Amino acid sequence: MEVSEIYLNRLLSSEELYGDVAGKLGIPGISGRDELAAALAEQSSPREYRLYVSDENVQNAAVDEIAEVFRESGSKCSFITDEFLNLIDEHSRLTRSAKPRSLVHRDGDLHPTVHIWLIKRRDMGIFVLLQKRAPRKDVNPGKYDVSAAGHVSQGGEFRHAAVRELKEELGIETTGEKLELIGLLNNVERYDGINDNELSAVYLCREEVDADSLVLQDSEVSEVCWAEIDEMLSVMKNGGFPPNCISLKELDMIKKAVF
Secondary structure (H helix, E strand, C coil), rough: EEEEEEEEECCCCHHHHHHHHHHHCCCCCCCCHHHHHHHCCCCCCCEEEEEEEEECCCCCCCHHHHHHHHHHHCCEEEEEEECEEEEEEECEEEEEEEEEEHHHHCCEEEEEEEEEEEEEEEEEEEEEEEEEEECCCCCCCCCCCCCCEEEEEEEHHHHHHHHHHHHHHHHCCCCHHHHEEEEEEEEEEEEEEEEEEEEEEEEEEEECCHHHHHHCCCEEEEEEEEEHHHHHHHHHCCCCCCCCCCCCHHHHHHHHHHH
């Protein structure tokens, strides 16, 4: 049975939503409830519809209307609530085009993320804060990682996302002006059916923090620790560092920005 994937984005207008559905179905001229119902009734072969609904907590009458038409069509339908992510174009620019996160990771679409490194300078060198990913994470569980990181949700902006992730994962409240952008980095990972193709904005945060007093998000972070960057690079290059998902290129970016 042919499967059609339909996106119901709560941030779009009625005209945009019906236009998107028409494009997915390959049937032009669908602009409202009646045209959609007629188009579904005239399908010549059975289809399964997977409708992805964006997870924003906003009312959108057109989304509810379209979902109702599919339910009443008698076709096999499933509804999946998912975070929608804006995509990055070939010029590394953030676009308005959005797609469900699960499909972005399946298809390897380039999408925006943020990486935030907490750093501190001591006589012994430059230290970075590492988080250990929670054991329940579906990606890289139990591995050491950047201080805080996350996706830029649709309609969002890199710096705002960085401020949000620091608050959510570590309980650190700061402002965008206190975060230092040191560059963009393309990270590509493929594992367990996931094709993760990220364009990450990498930030430094020089806030003085006590690792023991941080409020960790249990679902994301199991523990944190400080590591001296040169020692860490040496051990990682010799394969002696504990399991991690840290980019050597990213650590080199930090060294160039700090020294």
